Amino acid sequence: MTKEREWQSWSLKKKIGQLFVFGFHGYEPTEQMKKLIAANGIGGTIYFSRNVKDAKQVHKLSGELQSLAKHAGSPPLFVAIDQEGGMVARLVKGVTLMPGNMALGAAGLAEGARETARICGEELRQLGITMNYAPCIDVNNNPENPVINVRSYSDRSDVVAELGAAAVAGYQAARVAATVKHFPGHGDTAVDSHHALPILLHGRERLDAIELKPFRAAIEAGTDCIMTAHVCLPALDPSGEPSTLSEEVITGLLRKELGYDGVVVTDCLEMDAIDKSYGPEQGAIKAIRAGADMVLISHTFEKQWAALEAVAAAVEKGDLTEARINEALDRIMMLKKKLELDEPLLPWTQVEEAIGTEANKAAARRWSEASVTLVKNEGSLLPISRSESTLVLWPEIVPVSVADEMLSGDGSLGSFLTELGANVVERQMNGVNPLADLECFSQIVVVTYDASKHPLERDIACEAVRLAPDRTIAVSVRNPLDLLLYPDVKAYLAVYECRPLALAAAAKALLGDLEPTGKLPLEISAAYPFGWSAAANG
Structure with missing residues (x-):
């Protein structure tokens, strides 16, 4: 990615804004979100249940957010969501809710993972959602895991690899960026990284055999994005840094060794595993320096604003290079171009006929019953x-x-x-x-x-x-x-x-x-x- 792109001539502030995905509270764009878009040209937003009433309201919200970005002279936003299916789904009313990963693992066919992801992706795209933080390809090999469990396809890495790659193909056939998670693996933890920093003591041979196998398959399948885990693996980085902030994990392992050149997005930096020890400001600097392209901060405006300013200050002081910003920006903008984010939303009357159809519901029912x-x-x-x-x-x-x-x-x-x-x-x-x-x-x-x-x-x-x-x-x-x-x-x-x-x-x-x-x-x-x-x- 050495070739000069037109966006590399943007102002530093505009470049940095594209590296952030921010969440907000409410069913309409808040004044704070409007400010983040207008003043900083942020790269994307994420929907949680707090942003979702039903499909019609989400369709309207997506249109409003993209209008704000266009009015600000910014590229279209990535609109992201955690629509994994099953127990993890932010959008339920008015769409076809697909079975979750473990149900699909019980059904046991890659076709199920591919078809359900494609249908889910098609409906998300109709609502202006262009990036799904799914599938979860952690291997569920720890019965005490408090956060993965049925979000995983299986306790067998081969099964997770096969079904995860199929889901990637399904989402991306629908022109929705798949985001496999949580690299390099969150399945064998007994601690929820929302509340503390998990530490995995496995050696490299074991990680290659189990945790990393699904990610290799997803990379081969061409996944658009990979999300990092707030997990410490001393075998990969003896410094004790969480993987999200580790240059050894992101640049060394993921980029250089596994050959991944797509977009890397962090898990939310307001999770306690990062927030309590580093804070989103230092977390954002460290993550970008380590090789992450997009930083996710899901909840608090003050922390979002501070992280933007902290990254700009780090570049100005030389603690973070503009070349690293350009590299991340390049990946982001190329993915936005690939997804054709400037394509306008269809009117709701047309969208309503294309989502939650009887054919889609029948497919969901078929795979649920197969599980x-x-x-x-x-x-x-x-x-x-x-x-x-x-x-x-x-x-x-x-x-x-x-x-x-x-x-x-x-x-x-x-x-x-x-x-x-x-x-x-x-x-x-x-x-x-x-x-x-x-x-x-x-x-x-x-x-x-x-x-x-x-x-x-x-x-x-x-x-x-x-x-x-x-x-x-x-x-x-x-x-x-x-x-x-x-x-x-x-x-x-x-x-x-x-x-x-x-x-x-x-x-x-x-x-x-x-x-x-x-x-x-x-x-x-x-x-x-x-x-x-x-x-x-x-």
């Missing part, structure tokens, strides 16, 4: 009878991201069973005496979300199994490792998210209307290894 995994069925407890009385015990914890779907009354497992003609009573686990009068029910379905983190889920499941061992079936609606906490249950069904699509599929499987074809995408135990299915092996 349903029958892990145990001792005593032939499944399928359950429609006519017999059934108690469904619902988890105490309802994730905020899906609360509106769950609490509306039409998004729980019990509601889907009832819709299919089952005789159901549904109770919240944290209600009064949820296990009262168990003798009145012929069938008991215990639903758990993440029982290792929520003791009441574990205790209720174990007690139901103890009191009614020959009538109790467990359904995991997130973490399949829940089986380890109530191992004596005789029947166990795993779906990998508690979105309505997965719950509808689980209801069909419980009633025998759907034959579970999914296979475990990770090892639960020696008895239930990777690839296990009671339907196939029982």
Whole structure:
């Protein structure tokens, strides 16, 4: 990238602005965001749930933000989002919500990862979203990982590599930049980098065999972007710097050794792993110096503004070279050109007809149903009878991201069973005496979300199994490792998210209307290894 580009003659301030992606609060551009665009010409923005009502509002917001950039004389913005599918999705209403990674891992076909990513990408692009911070290609090989878990396809690096590369192809076929994350790997951490700095002590041979393999595949697949992890790996950088700030990791390993020449974006610098030790100002300087092209600061205007000024001051003082700024800017502008960001949004009336279509919903449903995994069925407890009385015990914890779907009354497992003609009573686990009068029910379905983190889920499941061992079936609606906490249950069904699509599929499987074809995408135990299915092996 030595050839002179016209943007290399821009002012330093304008160049630096393009290296930042900033978030904001609200459904419309705030005065602070308007100032960041007008005064600094920032490179992009990111949507969180706080910015999203529904598809129509997002379409309008994207148009407003791009109008602000155009009025300021700046290049079009990257508009980014974390739309991984499943449990990590900022945009739900009015679009086709796809299954998440572990569900696709259970379905086990690259075609599923590619098709769901393509459809998701096509709908995002219609709404003016041009960069998806997905897929997550961390290898889920630590049961204690608090932040990756079902965001990973599998605990096998080969599976993650294959499905991750397929997803990259799907997103980019839709002209949305795929952003694989979190380099060089966040799957084997027991610490959430939102709250502290994880340290991985693996040697280089192990990292090559597991963590780095999916990233090599994504690079070969031509991923537009790679997001760094706030993770310390002494085998790669003995200094103790987080990978996001490490020249050895970004420039040495990713650029020189792995040969990646696309855009590198940081994870958010307001996460505690960076914010508490460095702050976004020094974090931004260090990240850019290390080789990152774009810096993500998701929340606080004062920190965003300070980071912009800090990077400019660092260049002026010689602590950061303008050549490094030009190099990053080159990659950013070439990607913007490739994505044709100056293409105007279609009118909402046309967009509305192109998103959330019946064909797209059918594809999402097909892959969600393909993920349903029958892990145990001792005593032939499944399928359950429609006519017999059934108690469904619902988890105490309802994730905020899906609360509106769950609490509306039409998004729980019990509601889907009832819709299919089952005789159901549904109770919240944290209600009064949820296990009262168990003798009145012929069938008991215990639903758990993440029982290792929520003791009441574990205790209720174990007690139901103890009191009614020959009538109790467990359904995991997130973490399949829940089986380890109530191992004596005789029947166990795993779906990998508690979105309505997965719950509808689980209801069909419980009633025998759907034959579970999914296979475990990770090892639960020696008895239930990777690839296990009671339907196939029982």
